[in-house]
Each structure stands twice: as structure tokens, then as C-alpha cells.
Amino acid sequence: MDRLIALALCLVLHALPLRAESLDSIVSAELRPGWRLPDGSHMAALHLRLAPGWKTYWRSPGEAGIPPLFRWTAAGGNTAGVSVVWPTPHVFHQSGLRSVGYKGEVVLPLRVRLRDGNADAQIAGTIELGVCKDICMPHEVSVSAVLPAAARAPDPRIAAALADRPLSRDEAGVGAVRCAVVPSAGRIGLRATLDVPRPGGAVETVIETADPSVWVTEPDSRWENGALVAEAELRHVSGGTFALDRSGVRITVLRDGQAIDVLGCTG
Incomplete structure (x- = not known):
């Protein structure tokens, strides 16, 4: 799909x-x-x-x-x-x-x-x-x-x-990674907060889930109180409700020609 x-x-x-x-x-x-x-x-x-x-x-x-x-x-x-x-x-x-x-x-x-x-x-x-x-x-x-x-x-x-592969969470010095989930009919709002060192240039993020049937919109990425915040909307291709496994959430941080690969977040 x-x-x-x-x-x-x-x-x-x-x-x-x-x-x-x-x-x-x-x-x-x-x-x-x-x-x-x-x-x-x-x-x-x-x-x-x-x-x-x-x-x-x-x-x-x-x-x-x-x-x-x-x-x-x-x-x-x-x-x-x-x-x-x-x-x-x-x-x-x-x-x-x-x-x-x-x-x-x-x-x-x-x-x-x-x-x-x-x-x-x-x-x-x-x-x-x-x-x-x-x-x-x-x-x-x-x-x-x-x-x-x-x-x-x-x-x-x-x-x-x-x-040239992305850095791991430990290699990049990433601290806590928290995911707040707001469910609604047929979709989930996801707000991920990452304690990651702030670079000098622009930052973009990509959010994936372990379920290939879940469509993730382009995240809105910004800095708040020294942490990187990425917000996106998740929808199942069937249009129905679904459960999100936070341990399977994968967040890639793209910055200054480098990437950080973060797997899993807590509530």
C-alpha cells in the first residue's frame, strides 16, 4: 500500500x-x-x-x-x-x-x-x-x-x-527517549522527545515502526528545553485502530551529514 x-x-x-x-x-x-x-x-x-x-x-x-x-x-x-x-x-x-x-x-x-x-x-x-x-x-x-x-x-x-552508517544511540551519546501516544479513531499521534546533543545545523527526523502496515507522516522536528522533539501521525493502511509497540519505534536523526539510529522508546 x-x-x-x-x-x-x-x-x-x-x-x-x-x-x-x-x-x-x-x-x-x-x-x-x-x-x-x-x-x-x-x-x-x-x-x-x-x-x-x-x-x-x-x-x-x-x-x-x-x-x-x-x-x-x-x-x-x-x-x-x-x-x-x-x-x-x-x-x-x-x-x-x-x-x-x-x-x-x-x-x-x-x-x-x-x-x-x-x-x-x-x-x-x-x-x-x-x-x-x-x-x-x-x-x-x-x-x-x-x-x-x-x-x-x-x-x-x-x-x-x-x-558511513548511522551512529548508534550509545555512539552518539543519546540519553532518554520518551514517546507520548495520543490515540484517536484510526490513527495515533506520536510525540517523541530525545535527549540528544544539539548540532550547529538543521535537524530532521524519520520515524518508523516495526509494523510495515503503519503509515507515518513526516515528523515536525524542533528543539524544546534542550531536547529534540519529533511529532508525527501514524495511521494503519486498513484505516482501523491498531496498537503501537514503543519498543519497535525507530527514530533516525539526520544532522550535519550524519545520522543517529535510535530503536525503542519509553512512555
Whole structure:
């Protein structure tokens, strides 16, 4: 449902769509094979290159974006699972709406869990992306690679992307995180208060929940009494009532080209 809403917004706001096949010249994708980790898992990466002026989206793309969707195939039988490590994204404002994502090129590290950490593995996948310039369009790319067990040297591009991940709550020195919930018919008002060091520049926030069926509006972020306050409205796609698990609330603070990833809040 969120993907349909985001796509509708993009197509309404912008011009007529490009032919889908022309997007192959706008975005290219490859899997960087990476290296085997000491715990027997493997660090690879999806490397996306976009034409000048084009962008693609983060895991939570905002009201004007299209969320990426990954479909991985355990080719060869040694791949047990794949998780994406998201580098710090950028915030874009266009036509009065905010989106969150990347421009130019982005390396998305992939931590691949293996059944046998001493054997080669294969990974293949199809990724649905949103790409946007003056128009926004969905696009699909397919990638595959062999992950050699003998590869031990880190890939510098993947290592740089890993270093650009958001800081954890402890790394950033975040104190208490409190969530006040105001329920009403079919929606919930959420006010999150974070004891986080104040930067010199502007701050924006993204709020997510553990339930993908819950739509979260763009937060109103501001400083009050030395704390960062983010207020948003949450709605279930069914339009009905729902319960909010505060431990699953995820707040990303974007500031000065860095990000802080905060999971969970108290009442």
C-alpha cells in the first residue's frame, strides 16, 4: 500500500513517465563480491550508479519517494539470508514534499549469512527501485555474483559505506527517549522527545515502526528545553485502530551529514 501511495504521488507531481527500458541508461547496478568475515558470514554490496541529477531512495523514502524492495535468491544453496546496511542518506525537498535517499551513486553493504562459512556462495536478486529527477519512476534491476570463500581483503568502497552508517544511540551519546501516544479513531499521534546533543545545523527526523502496515507522516522536528522533539501521525493502511509497540519505534536523526539510529522508546 505504501509503495502504491508513493508512486501515485510521484506520477501526479511530475511529467509523463519515461519508457521503462530507457531507465537502463539512468541507473546501473552490480554486486560487489566483497570478503569473507571471521564469523563465517560474507560482506558484499549492491553498487548503484545514477545519471547526473537522478536519485534513488532510502529504506523509508518519505512522502515523495518509492521504498526499495529486495528479492534475494539463495543460488547454489549456501546463502541463508541477506540484510542491508544503510549508509547515511540525504534529505531532498521537491514540490513541497520531502524524500530521503541517495544521488549520484551509492554502495549498499550486504551482510550475507551462509550455511557453510568455508565454501563459496552465490547470491542473486531482483531489486525494485524508485528513481527520480524531474519525473519519478519505478525500475527493476537484477544482479548476481559469486562470493568466494578465499576473499579476505576488504573492499575499500564497501568499507567506506560501512563507515558511513548511522551512529548508534550509545555512539552518539543519546540519553532518554520518551514517546507520548495520543490515540484517536484510526490513527495515533506520536510525540517523541530525545535527549540528544544539539548540532550547529538543521535537524530532521524519520520515524518508523516495526509494523510495515503503519503509515507515518513526516515528523515536525524542533528543539524544546534542550531536547529534540519529533511529532508525527501514524495511521494503519486498513484505516482501523491498531496498537503501537514503543519498543519497535525507530527514530533516525539526520544532522550535519550524519545520522543517529535510535530503536525503542519509553512512555
